[in-house]
Amino acid sequence: MSDIIRLLPDHVANQIAAGEVVQRPASVVKELMENAIDASAKAITLIIKDAGKTLVQVIDDGKGMSTTDARMAFERHATSKISTAQDLFNLATKGFRGEALASVAAIAHVSVKTRRENDDLGTQIDIEGSKVTSQEPVVTPVGTMISVRNLFYNVPARRKFLKSDSVELRNITNEFHRVAMAHPQIAFRFVNNDSELFNLPASTYRHRIVNIMGSRVDDKLVPIKEQTELVNIQGYVGKPEFARKTKGLQYFFVNDRFIKHSYLHHAVVSAFEGLLPDKANPSYFLYLDVPPDSVDINIHPTKTEVKFEDEHSLYAIVRASVKHALGQFSIDAIDFQKDTELDLPYETIKNGAQAPRIEVDPDFNPFQPSGSSHSQKTNSHYHPKPAGNWDALYAGLEEKSTLTDEGSLEPASETLFSSTESTTTNIFQLQRKYIISTLQSGLLVINQNRAHERVLYEQLLRQLTVQNGVSQQLLFPIQWERPIEEVQILSQLQQELESVGFLFKNIGQNIVEIEGLPLDLKSADVESLLDSIIKFQQEELPDANFSHVDRLASRMATSMALKTGDALNAQQMQQLIDELFACKEPELTAQGKKVFTTITGEHLNAKFN
Structure with missing residues (x-):
């Protein structure tokens, strides 16, 4: 019986190592940028095409490599960072793993151009699937340029499992942010599909974060x-x-x-x-x-x-x-050194302070009978207001008992300005959370938040499908500043958001200007809604039961729905009930939560047995 254990060929071992080191294009970006930092680069440029699937290129002005070093860099377990195992516990560099470039070269077409400061000519090496196809001298600036093309071209199973371009670009951007924020003393530039996303000069930590x-x-x-x-x-x-x-x-x-x-x-x-x-x-x-x-x-x-x-x-x-x-x-929020005079209007400072005038009735005697003539005397500055017939103001008002938000009964009177029209008496709000309505067989109890969420979900779903959302124009556009990757998410969702009523005046690099909102959305809720949508997109949660449009409608309905604690009048409650039971599925929210329940007379009778 023949032996079954054997050594793997180098190219197969490299592909296996690549599965651990290179999980997606962002992994290549991280490795190449860290190598550029270890080469003492003062300026690093990252160039991406098709979210890194077609090209990942990193250009630096670091030390560069000799011809031998450039060739050795792509060999397995080759590194300039460590020499003994003990060095692993005293690292001051980043890209120390020997399999990094070898793993990248095993699953892509790699080209490297590099030159040291004292060399007249540099070196260019081309590698395809771990095999060196060419090596020759070349004229190139001091530093190193590594180009990685056609990632996973020889591992189609891995390439198939890559996410969409927007998701992969977001992961690349996150890696770029992490490296750039850790090294503000280095200038960074990021170009995606010939469009410059970032151009960060060398600066301080704070300026780098803000940039x-x-x-x-x-x-x-x-x-x-x-x-x-x-x-x-x-x-x-x-x-x-x-x-x-x-x-x-x-x-x-x-x-x-x-x-x-x-x-x-x-x-x-x-x-x-x-x-x-x-x-x-x-x-x-x-x-x-x-x-x-x-x-x-x-x-x-x-x-x-x-x-x-x-x-x-x-x-x-x-x-x-x-x-x-x-x-x-x-503590610093209270400025104890502040000159409080600067808070006063100029006219007040110029005119100075004036003593207040105090006017009293010198003839007032609290022990004098109310019918005395002395009580009617006043000085020239004192004019008491006559007491009117207060009882007449309350004539015709009837006391009623109403159920408060906390569920307790208390007497309530009509206001002086209330309408003479009779209001609905068989519907009321409990704890500003539930809507109670009478039925022939008992009571209907509706969760107002979930009911409104269901109504909005079906409305938004129709608008997303037929793209007929109604928008309310804003007097002053809302300017919303966010990191570039978040603005990119909104840019990708622009068509869907406009179909439900959003109007975008401008979507720039990290600025979003909104000049119109859906009818049911308040200006104060715009930021929380967009944050929720961005978070939902970033989570990348697979859901076989919902399409992209369903998930967007559900997320918007959840953010825009009435909240527990919102007070409703009888007309609003009745309108919500009518809209709820006009829905296709009024019993459940989009997430499958129960919207309403009924309490029958039998249930109530059982409570008193």
Whole structure:
């Protein structure tokens, strides 16, 4: 019987390694940009075509490579960053893995041009599927340019599982953000399909964050700076009042490397305890500098998950630093050095203060009988108002007992300006959450939030299908500034949003101008609705039961529906009931939640047995 264990060919081993290192085009972007940073580049350009499926190109002005180094860089387990296993626990560089470029070359067409400063000519190497097809001298600037074309061309199964171009571009943009924010001293440029998305000059941490996330972020940042023997912390947290329901602006960097760490995230969240609105998430950009031997970055292939030597102490320091920064922000909000005279109108300062005039009735005697002549005397400045016949104002009003929002009975009177028309008496609102209506067989109890959600869902679904949404024109357009990747999501959904009533004046690089809204949407709710739609798109949750249009209509209906606590009059409640039972499926919301229930006379009788 022959032996069955054998060594794999190099190209097969490289393809297997590529599955661990290169999961999508964003993985290639991360590897190439980190290599450029390790080469001491001062300017890095990223060029993308077709969301990285056709081309990923990184150009840097770093040290460059010799002819031998350029060839060796694509061999397995070849690296200039480490020489012994102990070096793995004292890393000061990023792209140390020897299989990175070899794995990329195994599943793509790779071309590299590189030259060192003292060399007259550079080197160009072309590789296809781990095989070097050409190597020759070439005239090229100092630095390195690596082009990766036709990713996964020889692994069709992997290419088939790539997401849409919009999703892959969003992942590339996220990787670009993480690398660029960690190295503000380096200039970065990002070009997608011949369109420049970012051009970031060398700057400070704050300027880099603002240049990426938009100028709206600048006013929301609270600085943090803390130095200890265990860790040095600097960076920014967002002010509590600007917290969002989405989790987009949360970044941890350890030794200039982006990481994800749920334990440290909990430390930041706990520091915001009592300061955030319900279900809101804090924003933070925190840079931690720790000794390299106190952190292990080798527990995950992408190096985004790390293990700290003393996590409990680090947790306490991060939490205390954030609380201290927020405390300083709260104190600084009151400016004790402010000249209060500047708050007074100019005319008031010029004229000076005037003593108030006090006018009294010198003849007033509280012990004098009301019929006395002295009670009618007044001085020249005192004119008491005669008491009118107050009882006449209440003539004809009948006291009624109404059910309050809390469900208790209390007497209520008609107002002086109430209409003489009789109102509906068989419908009322309970706890500003339920609508109660009488039936021949008992009571109908409707959840007003879910009922309105069902009504809006079917309306929006019709508008998305036939594109006949009605819009209300705004007197002043709403200007909405967001990161570029979020604006891109809205740009992709522009046609659907306009079909339900949105009118966009302009969708720029990171600015959205809205000049019209759907009829049922309030201006104050626009930001939360668009945030919800963006979050829903970013989650990329597969759902076989709903189409893209269904999911969008459901998400918008959920955000626009009446909330618990909204007061309704009898006419509004009756209109909602009529619209609900005109729906195709009034019993359930789009998510399958129950909308109403009935309480029959038998149920009530059973309560008194």
